Amino acid sequence: MKIALVHDYLTQRGGAERVFEQICKHFPTADIYTSIYDPQTTVDLGDRHVHTTFLQNVPGTRKYFRLFAPFYYAAFRSLNLKEYDLIISSSSSFAKGVQKRPDAIHICFCHNITRFLWDTNTYLREYGAYSLLQPLIELVFKIMRRQDFDYAQSPDYYVANSTTVAQRIRDVYKKEALVINYPIADGRFTFSDQKDEYYLVCSRHISYKRLDIIVEAFNSLGLPLIITGEGPKMKHLQSQAHSNIKFLGQVSDLERCNLMAKAKFVVVSALEDYGLVPIEANASGTPVIAYGAGGVLDTQISGLTGILFDQQNAQSLTNAIITAQDMDWNYAKIRDHAITNFAEAVFFDKVDQLIGEICSSKSTHPEIFKT
DSSP: OOEEEEESOBSSOSHHHHHHHHHHHHSTTSEEEESOBOTTTSOOOTTOOEEOOGGGGSTTTTTSGGGGGGGHHHHHHTOOOTTOSEEEEEESSSGGGOOOOTTSEEEEEESOSOHHHHSHHHHHTTSHHHHHHHHHHHHHHHHHHHHHHHHTTOOSEEEESSHHHHHHIIIIIOOOEEEOOOOOOGGGOOOOSOOOSOEEEEOOOOGGGOHHHHHHHHHHHOOOEEEEOOOTTHHHHHHHOOTTEEEEESOOHHHHHHHHHHOSEEEEOSOBSSOSHHHHHHHTTOOEEEESSBTHHHHOOBTTTEEEESSSSHHHHHHHHHHHHTSOOOHHHHHHHHHHHHSHHHHHHHHHHHHHHHHHHHOSOGGGGOO
């Protein structure tokens, strides 16, 4: 059986790319496709060949890949995937629009609907040019929304990473989605029941992550906070932060794992579609303080794996921090919950079962779908 794995673009190392890396390892003989590939800035795919589109050779696409949004669907529609029996797309935007043979199967692992099209103000408000170009952008996006809806009908099956994303798929694309919570690379994380006094944030510095809430709360409390990651909001956040808050910028995976293992708490203030960071923290035995909406409702148990605060503001977060400080935490139970529910083996057992069931409904020889 011939399998193609398709991802939106491989130019960064976010949660979606980490999940795609795991999918690629699980299907070691599958062919890999993406629109743009920069091996220096994305996940490690070893020596496997990555097929790209015409955008790969356009100057500036690797660095400014977001600016080429109107051209991605044309790029993915131009891919010739007719030789493949199974297509697995990993998408939060464009890869779901690839074409296939009528008798082939397309399963889309959907990280989210195309957020910049359907929640434009939230997604783009930190970019200075957005307000100046808003009328033109909205005109282009109106056309792109129609395309997005049409091409979202291409997959035969949707797998959502959370109940929140499954509901968005139903609401926007009018498609049903099976929820399979995405995994963490559990082997990378080191358990520690010896915690230091610092709190930790691992996040891109963009507006919807709401790091401003965290900075405001920790300015008030004076507790030690370490923030990793980069983004357009970084300089502004640094200008607002007091001396108890330290910005490390982008750190290596090893340093990130070490910081998670020793942190007193990991703090998340965004409304996440799913969110791997809270599960990664738990896999390190570290409790989470998180805004109680979106994906964390699938992954966190308040009082066991962390504390959820109910309003997305500094005061609500401050109250949660004070509450969390006074609680006794069983770090081993926190890790056990993460490994039992969100390890790679658990995820791929469900994926293999899904593929087998899909195949059984299409063929009398489901064994051809085995990897």
